[in-house]
Amino acid sequence: MGDSLLAGVRQCAARSIKSTDCRSVGSRGGNILDSNWNPTNAADSGTLEEIERMTSQSKPVMLYFSQAKQEPERIDLDQLAKLRSFKAKTCNKALIENFTSPTEFKEKLAKQLEMQVRSLAQKRAKTLRRPQGRP
Numbered sequence: 001m002g003d004s005l006l007a008g009v010r011q012c013a014a015r016s017i018k019s020t021d022c023r024s025v026g027s028r029g030g031n032i033l034d035s036n037w038n039p040t041n042a043a044d045s046g047t048l049e050e051i052e053r054m055t056s057q058s059k060p061v062m063l064y065f066s067q068a069k070q071e072p073e074r075i076d077l078d079q080l081a082k083l084r085s086f087k088a089k090t091c092n093k094a095l096i097e098n099f100t101s102p103t104e105f106k107e108k109l110a111k112q113l114e115m116q117v118r119s120l121a122q123k124r125a126k127t128l129r130r131p132q133g134r135p
Contacts, residue, residue: 044082051090060116061094064105 043049054061065087087096095112099105 048086051094055090055093060119061090062109062112062116063090063094063096064109065096065098066105067098067100 040046040049097108
């Protein structure tokens with residue numbers, strides 16, 4: 001894969017991260033089951049439903065959880081239990097990373113995006129080299 005494509009991935013990740021308020025990402029403390037999310041018929045939230053749909057289709061899923069310090073009295077133990085259950089159920093089907101700062105998040109995201117692009121490019125190259133009529 002060309003270096004220019006990888007440089008483009010890194011630039012895209014950097015722009016995306018700059019446009020994201022990382023403080024708001026970290027302020028949830030990894031609470032994926034935010035009370036603002038609405039349950040669906042299939043999951044506790046539309047976001048969880050989408051993640052489950054993507055993993056069931058073997059599509060790449062990358063999830064990042066903030067490990068920012070939280071005041072103990074602000075932790076919702078029911079939500080924490082749901083989060084732990086979700087992580088355990090999803091860990092074999094998706095990339096799950098933790099971060100403690102916006103800088104660490106940026107570094108991990110850029111690295112994992114680069115790896116995903118390389119992997120997808122390799123799969124595409126194999127498909128293009130495969131003789132017609134063969135699976």
